[in-house]
Amino acid sequence: MDHSAAxxxxxxxxxxxxxxxxxxxxxxxxxxxxxxLRLGHGDRFIAMNGQGQLWVAELQxxxxxxxxxxxxxxxxxxAMPMMLLAAPPKGNHFDQVVRSVTELGVSYIxxxxxxxxxxxxxxxxxxxxxxxxxxxxxxxxxxxxPKVLDPASFEKTxxxxxxxxxxxxxxxxxxxxxxxxxxxxxxxxxxxxSGVAVMVGPEGGWTETETQQxxxxxxxxxxxGQRTLRAxxxxxxxxxxxxxxxxxxxxxxxxKVCTKKSP
Amino acid sequence: MDHSAAxxxxxxxxxxxxxxxxxxxxxxxxxxxxxxLRLGHGDRFIAMNGQGQLWVAELQxxxxxxxxxxxxxxxxxxAMPMMLLAAPPKGNHFDQVVRSVTELGVSYIxxxxxxxxxxxxxxxxxxxxxxxxxxxxxxxxxxxxPKVLDPASFEKTxxxxxxxxxxxxxxxxxxxxxxxxxxxxxxxxxxxxSGVAVMVGPEGGWTETETQQxxxxxxxxxxxGQRTLRAxxxxxxxxxxxxxxxxxxxxxxxxKVCTKKSP
Numbered sequence: 001m002d003h004s005a006a007x008x009x010x011x012x013x014x015x016x017x018x019x020x021x022x023x024x025x026x027x028x029x030x031x032x033x034x035x036x037l038r039l040g041h042g043d044r045f046i047a048m049n050g051q052g053q054l055w056v057a058e059l060q061x062x063x064x065x066x067x068x069x070x071x072x073x074x075x076x077x078x079a080m081p082m083m084l085l086a087a088p089p090k091g092n093h094f095d096q097v098v099r100s101v102t103e104l105g106v107s108y109i110x111x112x113x114x115x116x117x118x119x120x121x122x123x124x125x126x127x128x129x130x131x132x133x134x135x136x137x138x139x140x141x142x143x144x145x146p147k148v149l150d151p152a153s154f155e156k157t158x159x160x161x162x163x164x165x166x167x168x169x170x171x172x173x174x175x176x177x178x179x180x181x182x183x184x185x186x187x188x189x190x191x192x193x194s195g196v197a198v199m200v201g202p203e204g205g206w207t208e209t210e211t212q213q214x215x216x217x218x219x220x221x222x223x224x225g226q227r228t229l230r231a232x233x234x235x236x237x238x239x240x241x242x243x244x245x246x247x248x249x250x251x252x253x254x255x256k257v258c259t260k261k262s263p
Numbered sequence: 264m265d266h267s268a269a270x271x272x273x274x275x276x277x278x279x280x281x282x283x284x285x286x287x288x289x290x291x292x293x294x295x296x297x298x299x300l301r302l303g304h305g306d307r308f309i310a311m312n313g314q315g316q317l318w319v320a321e322l323q324x325x326x327x328x329x330x331x332x333x334x335x336x337x338x339x340x341x342a343m344p345m346m347l348l349a350a351p352p353k354g355n356h357f358d359q360v361v362r363s364v365t366e367l368g369v370s371y372i373x374x375x376x377x378x379x380x381x382x383x384x385x386x387x388x389x390x391x392x393x394x395x396x397x398x399x400x401x402x403x404x405x406x407x408x409p410k411v412l413d414p415a416s417f418e419k420t421x422x423x424x425x426x427x428x429x430x431x432x433x434x435x436x437x438x439x440x441x442x443x444x445x446x447x448x449x450x451x452x453x454x455x456x457s458g459v460a461v462m463v464g465p466e467g468g469w470t471e472t473e474t475q476q477x478x479x480x481x482x483x484x485x486x487x488g489q490r491t492l493r494a495x496x497x498x499x500x501x502x503x504x505x506x507x508x509x510x511x512x513x514x515x516x517x518x519k520v521c522t523k524k525s526p
Contacts (some may be wrong), residue, residue: 076489226339239502
C-alpha cells in the first residue's frame with residue numbers, strides 16, 4: 001500500500017452498496033464522512049467490503065455517492081481463521097472483549113450459553129457487538145470484518161461437528177490441563193489445520209459435565225496458567241496466544257531473524 | 264492448598280501489621296471484613312503479605328485483630344519476574360490494563376513517559392493503580408502484589424542499565440520486526456534469564472529516535488502482528504505472550520502432555 005493510503009479513513013460497506021464503480025452511501029455514512037470527518041467533493045477514504053477487498057474511494061459532488069478508484073493489495077489477515085467461542089460475562093464487559101479480539105485478528109465470535117453463563121444476549125446486543133466489531137475492524141486495518149454469530153447453546157455447539165479439521169480447544173482451570181501455547185504449537189507443527197477454535201468460559205467456569213462433553217467432542221482441555229483470571233482477561237489471553245502462534249506458524253520460517261542477541 | 268482455603272476471601276496486609284501471631288487490621292480492613300463480607304468472631308480469611316507468604320487467619324472477638332493460623336504453601340507465581348513498561352493511554356483505560364496484567368502475572372508495572380505519551384500520571388493515579396493491582400492480586404490468588412513504580416521518562420529508563428541479564432523487548436509496528444513470541448521463545452531456550460521486560464508504546468507509537476535508543480540500549484524490537492492495535496490491546500497481547508511463554512519455558516518439560524490428539 002502506498003503511504004498516503006495508510007492515513008485515509010476506513011469505512012465498511014455492504015456488497016450491495018457497490019454498483020459498477022459507484023458506491024451508494026447510506027445516510028449514516030454520509031453523515032459520518034461529511035459532518036463528522038468534514039470530507040467533501042474529491043476527498044478520499046478507503047472502502048472495505050469486509051470480505052477481504054479494499055478500494056480507495058473519492059466523494060462525488062453529490063455526497064450520496066463515492067467513486068471507487070483503485071483496489072488496495074493490503075494483506076494483514078492471518079493465513080488461517082480463528083474462532084472465539086465465549087460465554088459473555090455480565091454487564092457490558094464483553095463490548096471491550098469484542099473490540100480487542102477484533103483488533104487482534106479473530107474471524108468469528110460465537111456467544112455461548114453455558115450452564116453458568118450470566119448473560120443471555122438479546123438480538124439487539126448481538127447487533128451492537130457486530131457494530132463494535134465493524135468499527136474495530138475499520139480502525140485496526142483489517143480486511144475482513146469478524147462475524148458475530150447468534151448465541152448458541154454450549155451443548156448444541158459441541159455436539160455439532162461441522163468445523164471440519166479445525167483445531168479445537170476449551171480453556172479450563174483444571175490444574176492438570178496442559179499449557180495452551182504448548183499444545184497449539186505442537187498441533188500446528190504436526191499437521192495442517194483449517195482453523196483454530198477456542199472456548200472461554202463464564203465467570204463461574206464450566207461445569208464438570210461441560211468440560212467432559214467438550215473433550216468427548218474433540219475439544220482439547222488446556223490451561224491459561226496458574227493464576228485465576230476474570231472472564232474478560234481469559235478471553236484476551238486465549239486470543240492473544242492463538243493469534244500469535246498462528247501468525248508465527250504461518251509466517252515463519254521467513255526472512256525475519258531475532259537480532260544480534262539471538263541470531 | 265486444601266480445598267476449604269480456596270474459597271476464603273483474600274486480604275493483603277502490610278508487613279508491619281503482623282506482630283507475632285496477631286494481625287492488626289486497619290479500619291478499612293475491619294469495615295471490609297465485618298460490614299461488607301459480614302464476617303465475625305471465628306470466621307476465617309487468607310492474609311497475604313504481597314511478598315509470597317500467605318496464612319489462614321481468624322477474626323478475634325475484638326475485630327481489630329485476627330489471629331494468624333497456618334501458612335499456606337500455595338504457589339501460583341511464575342518462576343521468573345515479568346516487567347511491563349507501558350506508556351499509559353489517556354483517560355481511565357490503563358485501570359483495566361493494570362487489573363488484567365496483574366491477573367495474568369506481571370511483577371512490576373512501570374508507567375513510561377515517552378514523547379507521545381498523552382497521560383502523565385499524578386501520584387494519586389499511581390496510588391490508584393497500586394490499589395487496583397492489590398485488589399486484583401487478592402482476587403486472582405497471586406502470592407505477590409505487583410509493584411506499580413513511579414512514572415519514569417523513556418530516555419532515563421532505557422539509559423539506566425540496572426536490569427542485569429533481563430531479556431528486554433520493545434514492541435513496535437515496524438513491518439520488519441520479528442514476531443515477539445518467536446524471539447522470546449528462542450531467548451528463553453538459549454540462555455538462562457533473570458526476568459523479561461517488555462515496553463509497550465502510547466497510542467501514537469514510539470518516535471523513530473525512541474525505537475533506536477531502546478535498541479542501542481539492548482532492547483530487541485519485536486512485532487505483535489500485522490494488525491493495528493490500540494494501546495490497551497497491545498498491552499494485553501504483549502503480557503499474555505510473555506506470561507504464557509515464561510510459564511511454558513519454566514514449567515516444561517513436565518508431566519503434562521497434549522492429549523490423545525497430539526501425544
